[in-house]
Amino acid sequence: MKPFVLIAEDESAVSELLLYNLQKEDYEVAVAADGEEALMMIDERAPDLLLLDWMLPKVSGIEVCRRIRNGGANPNMPIIMLTARGEESDRIRGLDTGADDYVTKPFSTTELMARVRAVLRRIRPGLKEDKISVGDIVIDRVAHRVMRNDGEIHLGPTEFRLLDYFMQHPGRVFSREQLLDTVWGSDVYVEARTVDVHVGRLRKALRQDGGEDPIRTVRSAGYALRGN
Ligand code: CA
Numbered sequence: 001m002k003p004f005v006l007i008a009e010d011e012s013a014v015s016e017l018l019l020y021n022l023q024k025e026d027y028e029v030a031v032a033a034d035g036e037e038a039l040m041m042i043d044e045r046a047p048d049l050l051l052l053d054w055m056l057p058k059v060s061g062i063e064v065c066r067r068i069r070n071g072g073a074n075p076n077m078p079i080i081m082l083t084a085r086g087e088e089s090d091r092i093r094g095l096d097t098g099a100d101d102y103v104t105k106p107f108s109t110t111e112l113m114a115r116v117r118a119v120l121r122r123i124r125p126g127l128k129e130d131k132i133s134v135g136d137i138v139i140d141r142v143a144h145r146v147m148r149n150d151g152e153i154h155l156g157p158t159e160f161r162l163l164d165y166f167m168q169h170p171g172r173v174f175s176r177e178q179l180l181d182t183v184w185g186s187d188v189y190v191e192a193r194t195v196d197v198h199v200g201r202l203r204k205a206l207r208q209d210g211g212e213d214p215i216r217t218v219r220s221a222g223y224a225l226r227g228n
Pocket of ligand 1: 009010011053054055056
């Protein structure tokens with residue numbers, strides 16, 4: 001079945017460009033021109049991916065994202081935010097709200113399509129990779145094993161989920177709040193400081209045989225796994 005992508009965008013020049021490119025890659029595509037319409041269409045049929053403009057009439061993109069993540073029927077729906085804002089603080093805010101990725105306008109169509117493919121590859125089970133490697137770290141999600149430089153790393157369940165999430169997005173910075181939402185689940189009340197504790201444990205485990213610290217702390221922003 002073709003993946004279904006919903007575009008929520010009020011600028012018709014942008015939505016037409018996206019529509020054209022997505023259809024060319026054989027996706028099924030629908031367009032909503034404002035936030036209210038987007039929410040209604042999502043209620044009718046949940047898309048495999050939502051391309052969501054930040055500034056939408058009636059209900060803003062941020063609010064649409066928030067409603068999907070908090071109490072929507074499909075809270076885990078992949079969302080890529082489209083926005084004219086490129087400030088780092090806005091980026092973090094967008095990711096905090098629960099977007100999976102973030103593209104700043106004007107964007108390159110090639111880059112956006114690559115992100116779309118990457119997000120869909122992650123969520124489509126047939127295409128889901130069982131093993132991911134980043135640098136010298138390999139995670140086997142079926143066998144639930146982690147290797148670094150051919151030595152096995154033993155992790156607790158939370159550290160395993162954290163690493164799994166980092167490895168799906170190498171190089172990307174995640175705020176503590178976002179890690180809490182995706183790794184712990186938004187319905188669980190955990191303090192942001194807990195993230196620091198688990199990241200600390202993960203670091204220690206990954207460095208059991210020495211070697212470089214693969215996790216980068218980004219001051220006042222969060223954590224990232226170093227890319228390749
Ligand atoms: Ca707009």
